[in-house]
Amino acid sequence: MRIGNAPVSWGIFEIEGLSGNYPFGHVMDEIAAAGYEGTELGPYGYYPTDPETLGAELAKRRLALASSFVPVDLRRPEDYPAAEAHALKVADLLQARGVRELILADQYRPERAPLAGRVSAADGLSAAEWESVAAGLNRLGGVLAARGMTAVFHHHVATYVESDSEIELLRQRTDPSLLGLCLDTGHAVYGGADPVDLIRRWDDRVRYVHLKDVNPAVLARARQSGLDYANGVREGLFCPLGQGVVDFDGIFRELRRRDYAGWLIVEQDIITDESAQAVPPLDLAKASREFLRRFVG
Secondary structure (H helix, E strand, O other), X not given: OXXXXXXXXXXXXXXXXXXXXXXXXXXXXXXXXXXXXXXXXXXXXXXXXXXXXXXXXXXXXXXXXXXXXXXXXXXXXXXXXXXXXXXXXXXXXXXXXXXXXXXXXXXXXXXXXXXXXXXXHHHOOOHHHHHHHHHHHHHHHHHXXXXXXXXXXXXXXXXXXXXXXXXXXXXXXXXXXXXXXXXXXXXXXXXXXXXXXXXXXXXXXXXXXXXXXXXXXXXXXXXXXOOOHHHHXXXXXXEOOOOOOOOHHHHHHHHHHOOOOOEEEEOOOOOOXXXXXXXXHHHHHHHHXXXXXXXXX
């Protein structure tokens, strides 16, 4: 298993209006200083997009490139070409740096953000939309497989693949040979799923892992008070690993049973404006890395 971190732990989001403004070199420096061996790409264009320039920046810090989170809209077949073009632009850069996995996700949905962590079946996709999403993911997975890459899907609150039932629909409707799972332990708990159970159900389709922890007091407040996704994050819903409710003993037990040997990417989604983040991101990243030593050294 390889341990990395991602720019979102420094408040660098794919969501417009939420992202912080740390220079990319600062984030790379601190990921390395916190003891990680790799980094994800972050939003396309945040790190250099020229493969040689990116490689030089990573090499300076002895970091490897893990993968990249790529939101796509596949609810209608007519949207496939735009989604595919976006995904393959990122895939080109990753593949040029020797990366095999591409992380796909549904786009951030403003209409779902106010329901984060408490969606119902009535808030979900229609049957026709599910058919389109599944077919689009299988199609993209096939395109990536043909070029020697692996597609994995990231479930995420404030999207249409958030709850346990939605993640299960995704599993049932997609081709195991074309689409794996990027398990996100924190988004699983936030959305009402058990990450240990997800590993058991998805089994060898778990091909990439994001490690997050969840503060139970903030989660309860978010559900009771109706906090939207951004305000839940702003109030500290995600916390350093080992300080929340995620069952990491169970997660590592299940991963080891399956001889999982891929990336473990630590993420602590934070908002870094002056009103939100009291503890420096470097200190948070160090705390999570230290916690992981009990599992992976």
